[in-house]
Amino acid sequence: MRMGASRLLLFLFCAMLTHLVKLAFAQQDPYVFHDCSNTGNVSRNSAYSKNVDTLLTTISSYTNIDYGFYNFSEGENSDRVNAIALCRVDLTPTDCQSCVKMCAFELLFRCPNQKEGIMWYMNCTVRYSNNSIFGVMQFKPVRQLSTDVKVTDPSGTFNQVRETLLDRLRSEAAASTSTLRKFATGRANSLYFDIYALLQCTPDLNQQECSDCLNQSIAKVSTCCDSSPGVRVLTPSCNVRYESYHFYRSTLEAPPPSSSTLPLPAKGKGSNSSRTIIIIVAAVVSAVLIFCICTCIYLRMRKQRKKVEMDEINSGAESLQFDFSTIRIATDNFSDVKKLGQGGFGTVYKGKFPNGQEIAVKRLSRSSEQGDQEFKNEILLVARLQQRNLVRLLGFCFEGNERLLVYELMPNGSLDHFIFDPSKRLHLDWKFRYKIIVGIARGLQYLHEDSQFRIIHRDLKTSNVLLDKEMNPKISDFGMARLFTLDQTQANTRRIVGTYGYMAPEYAMHGHFSVKSDVFSYGVLVLEMVCGRKNNYFQNGENTENLLSHAWKNWREGTASNLIDSTLRVGSTTEIMRCIHIGLLCVQENVAERPTMASVLLMLTSYSMALSMPSRPAFLMHSIVESDISLDRSFHASQNVVSMTDPYPR
Structure with missing residues (x-):
């Protein structure tokens, strides 16, 4: 019983250590390393x-x-x-x-x-x-990933058990006769905790090549990361990984060897109660001290990983990188006079380069984790998009704690400041509105079908459509965008992002999103352009309804002309009514019945194309959306009001 208390404390400490290591790896971005020859x-x-x-x-x-x-x-x-x-x-x-x-x-x-x-x-x-790499073992370049946490093991038991396990699995993986997979998994019991390992080669290697590659990788563990409770060694032809937690599927696991051959701590004899108390107190103090040290190491590792990630972005996009001093001068040291707007991700400033080019600079909040994700997303995604109806990212800057995104300046600001402003709306006649509706459709079609990858915007709304000096629309804010390849049609997420009133119901309630989610948002935007009203809830006689239900009611009653903005004194009624028709097709409740953006663009530009009859829209009530927050997912949505982030002048 006396030694039982010490063992219990040792067990609790090891469990805590395992949890910290697991958390450290779990928080990592999917990206680990890259190497350009x-x-x-x-x-x-x-x-x-x-x-x-x-x-x-x-x-x-x-x-x-x-x-x-x-x-x-x-x-x-x-x-x-x-x-x-x-x-x-x-x-x-x-x-x-x-x-x-x-x-x-x-x-x-x-x-x-x-x-x-x-x-x-x-x-x-x-x-x-450009060289032959099929069936060729290649060990370099090689990368190691480990924690700074070390197992204190004077007897060397941990390293011995680990080496025995990895050597056994190396033989098993190399000897695999499968032409499809070459791997081995297993676990072993050390004095401190179980060790779980997975070794894998590319299946085009023969037994000797796989064994050689894994041998060199295992040797790296001893030289770089001895006594670390979790290590990964990555090479072009094989990889080795072991952890203090179960990181792979149980169906792959081989039974562990008998633990009877492993040394156990000797039992004490003749110890009195005072000695037991001293041991317990010492163990508790040590555990707390080690916990604090491990926490500090974890936080430092997290900071270092973030720095490495940003350094890798810098090295991969040097042509887009700006010097911080250049941007600081362009914005008059981020003067309040130059401030254009502020939101959850940070502040946006107007600037001008020495050559006279005007820019908009988004200075991301230093404390925003979401800002980090947006920063990387914009750089890796938007920089590759080139289309006249998408806002152009000119570059970025990462220096110290500063994360800056530099865009072309849109002198006429965002669409919501025109279409929902009683006085400015007078200057937005139907000719301009139709031009904007078509331009947004072209931008979305490029994202969905014509770019190298299929991209889902996920937050299309009037405040994310910017207007240049000729009132050409440009879709902006790709921080929430998701990347598909051309053969992928839909995906699920537990992190719902977007704006009430624009989110498709299947996305808001279940996390299902696809190109049809963007089509829904576009349909809402088209109806707002025709009506000059937001898709929020307003009083219509004795009933409270949103724009979609109001539009559907008038369409069914044959009074769709009641939807047309009263400020539109001049314009083609036929063209306006056709846009209402198209908008209702886009917001249909049945996802499969919504058209693609290619079809929408054809409907807008070709009057010879007959339009099908729309079915019931999805009336996404606020109570439905809010009640869904109780589901186990992160929910990031804003009310359908003027966006708090306004990158451009009003």
């Missing part, structure tokens, strides 16, 4: 570069491959590109394809002109080369 650059317009783009954007589209290994080529002779992708063995086909898609996309961005490149995500690897 210095063997030579190629022109972005060259045949080789185009083959790289084609291969990496389609590598995961072969859905008949369900064992997590892709190896394909594109091109001929000197323009031939070879690519390999490998997922962690326990990933489902869907998760594997999703990881490969995102990994390949980011690799294209970070290595835009190199002949070779490799990208490691937490659960998959993608690489390409």
Whole structure:
């Protein structure tokens, strides 16, 4: 019983340590490392570069491959590109394809002109080369990932148990006769906690090549990360990982060896109660001290990971990077006079470069975790989008704690400040409104169908449509956008983001989003443009209704002309009525019945195309949305009012 108390405290400490390590890895972004070869650059317009783009954007589209290994080529002779992708063995086909898609996309961005490149995500690897890489063991480049937490083990038991486990699994993985997978998993009992390990090679290696690769990786563990409770070693041809927690699927697990051969602490004899109390107090104090140290180490690691991530962004997009002093001068040291707006992500300032170019600078909040996500999203996504109806990201700056995004300035501000302002709306005649409606449709069609990847905006609304000096619309704010590949149609999320009144009901209530979610938002926006009213709740006689229910009621009663903004004295009534019709088609409750943006654009520009009859819209009541917050998901939605973030002049 006396030693039992000490063992209990030791067990609690080890459980706490395991939790900290697990939390440290769980908080990491999917991106781990990348390496762009210095063997030579190629022109972005060259045949080789185009083959790289084609291969990496389609590598995961072969859905008949369900064992997590892709190896394909594109091109001929000197323009031939070879690519390999490998997922962690326990990933489902869907998760594997999703990881490969995102990994390949980011690799294209970070290595835009190199002949070779490799990208490691937490659960998959993608690489390409102009050399033959199929069936060839390659150990370099190699990366290690570990915690700064160390296991205090004077007897060396932990390292001994770990080495025995990894060596056993190396033999098992290399000896695998499967042509589809080459891996081994297992666990062993150390004095402190169980050790779980997974070793994997690309299945195109033979037994000796796999064994050699894993041997070198295991040797790296001893040289870089001895006594660490969690380590990953990543190479192009194999990877080794062990943790103090169960990180892979149980179905892969082999039974652990008998723990009877492992040393146990000797039992004390003849100890009195005072000695027991001293041991317990000392153990408690030590546990608290180690907990504080581990917490500090974890926080420092988290800060270092964030810095590494931003450094990697800098190195992958040097042509977009601005010096902080340049932006500070352009904004008069972020003067309040230059302030254009402020929101949850930070403050937006107007600026001017020495060459006279006017800019809008979004200075992200230093304390916003959501701002970090938006920052990376905008850089990796928007920088690759080039279309006249999308706002252009000129560049970024990351220096110290400063995170800045630099956009082209839209002198006429956002659409909501025109369409919902009684005086400004007078200047927005039907000619301009129709031009804006068509322009937004073109921008969305590009995002959904014509860009390299299919992109779901997820927060389309009037305040996120900016107007240039000719009143051309440009879709902005891609911080919440989600990336699909062209063969992906929908996805789910537990983090709902958007604005009441614009969110499609299947997204707001269940987290299902697709291109049709953006179509719904577009339909709301079109009806707002025609009516000059927000899709919020207003009094209509004795009834309280939103714009969608009001529009549907008038459509069914044949009085749709009542919806037209009274300030529209001049304009084609036929064209306006057609836009009402199209808007109602976009907001139908049945997702499958909503048109695609390509169809919407055709409806807007071709009067020879007959329009189907719309069905009932989705009347998304506030009470329905708010009651859904009780579901286990993060909910980030704002009321349908003028956006708090206003990047441009009013």
